[in-house]
Amino acid sequence: MKTTKLHSFIIALLCAVAFASCNKEDIYPTFSFDENGECYIPDISKISMEEFESSVVGYGWKHVITHEIGIDGKCSTKDYYEGLDGGGSSQYYFESSESLKEYMYVDAFPANGYLTYAYEYEDGNRVSNNGNLVMRIVSLKGDVMKIIDYLGIRADGVKIYGYSTYRRMSSGELTEVQNAYPTDLSSIKNITTSINNEVNIISGNQFEFDVLSYNGSYTIKAINEESCEITREGNHVKIKLLTNGAYITVSDRFRHFEFSLFSTDEDMEPKGTDIYDLNYSEVVFNKNMEFIEPSANRPLSYENSSIETTTRDGYSGSIISHYNRSYMLVVDTDKKARLIHLQNGRLYLKELLPKETLQTLIEKGNGSSISYKLELTTADRRVFQVLPFKVTYKEEF
CATH class of the missing domain: 2.40.128 (Lipocalin)
Incomplete structure (x- = not known):
């Protein structure tokens, strides 16, 4: 009797396994x-x-x-x-x-x-x-x-x-x-404007553009409302910078368009900021593209050397860090400017000084130089400190 029950149980178990296998294969x-x-x-x-x-x-x-x-x-x-x-x-x-x-x-x-x-x-x-x-x-x-x-x-x-x-x-x-x-x-349409660039450099503090297409209605605002004043006349927008630098977003219910706005006017530069230094503020190079830091007579690698920001004594905290994206607005003596993203507070030499710029100095001759204003910029694109930098060409050193 027990043997019959055991055989019946085994047969039932095998049937259940076979059924489950077939069912799994079907699924x-x-x-x-x-x-x-x-x-x-x-x-x-x-x-x-x-x-x-x-x-x-x-x-x-x-x-x-x-x-x-x-x-x-x-x-x-x-x-x-x-x-x-x-x-x-x-x-x-x-x-x-x-x-x-x-x-x-x-x-x-x-x-x-x-x-x-x-x-x-x-x-x-x-x-x-x-x-x-x-x-x-x-x-x-x-x-x-x-x-x-x-x-x-x-x-x-x-x-x-x-x-x-x-x-x-x-x-x-x-x-x-x-x-x-x-x-x-x-x-759904893209937001389009008369602005062609994500980074816009102006002289003075006034900027105007048109919003050309959007979905339904749109809003426009600066991430930091104290950085600028924004007025709209239909689809025509006027912006007045109150500080040097603003990060502005145009949005509708589906899309958004972002851009930065900076000025090269000296009157817009921040006053009294005393937070960071550069680990070196001048370089010299020769016709072989060899670089040195003059104050320390230290050789620098064009490909790998970086200009680092260091916190001055007496300042606690950090505006520039790995977790807080920051930028540098580079302005030359002709007021030509470009925005560079800092990598954990570092600006690489080859980013600051493209070879075309160096070749121009070589062609001008021994002793030619360019001075820059390196304008430290927060994540919301406001300039908070200006530091000088200079590069000089010397045939021999």
Whole structure:
């Protein structure tokens, strides 16, 4: 009696294992990739055009779950979108045999919206847009559709595919999705202005520009409101600098455009700031592009040497650090200026002195020099201290 019960238990256990194995294979089939890296299932069961049009077209399809397909053709058991930042699943509506709507959240705007595009249903159960895979239908059973879903592309160029389950929506559910994703993403415009540069250098303290295109309405403000005064006349904007340097953002509900504004006027320079020194403030070089620091008669490498900012005695704290982005506005004697990002308070010699500048001094002859104002700038682009720097060409030293 006990032996019979044991045999029955073993047979039941083996049947359960066999059933689970078959079920797992059904949920997670093994996939292949063609020569273009596109994912497919060999010997996929064909879904005819008639079945596609009767079962898929005219319906909305709600996302249930997605499993990422690995390069070995096997599925991850984890939901692809679980814990994923900056993105989410798409919902679909095959509104006709030629037009498809995809509803999604786009973190870059951010916006809940939709895209409408033409599609074709091809051999291999392939739904494509201009030849590009949108999805490949694996199976249709009742109101459940399983697909190979193209998810995007990684930085290394590898395409990402998922094995996704979708459920057919009721008409009420489709209406809810349409209401939840109201924005036509194809109609969103970039903010464009009459400004051509992200860094703008002016003389004086007045600057004007036009906002040319935007979505609905726009706002404009400086990160530090005390840096400037902003007035608008329609789409024409006037800015008056109150300090030397402002970081300004033009925004609408989807897009934003940022730019910096500086002046080369001496009247705009900060007064009384006494925080940082440079570890050297003058260099000399010869025709072989060899450099020295004159005060210490120390050789410097053009490629690797940096000018470092050091805190003066009596000052505690740090405006310039690895965690607080800072910049240097470099202004020469002709009031030509450029903005350079400091790397943890360091400005590399080759960034400050491009070879074209050095060649100009060589052509002018022995003793030629250029003086700079190195204007230390905070993360919100305000100049807070000005330090002198000089470079001189000497044929021999």
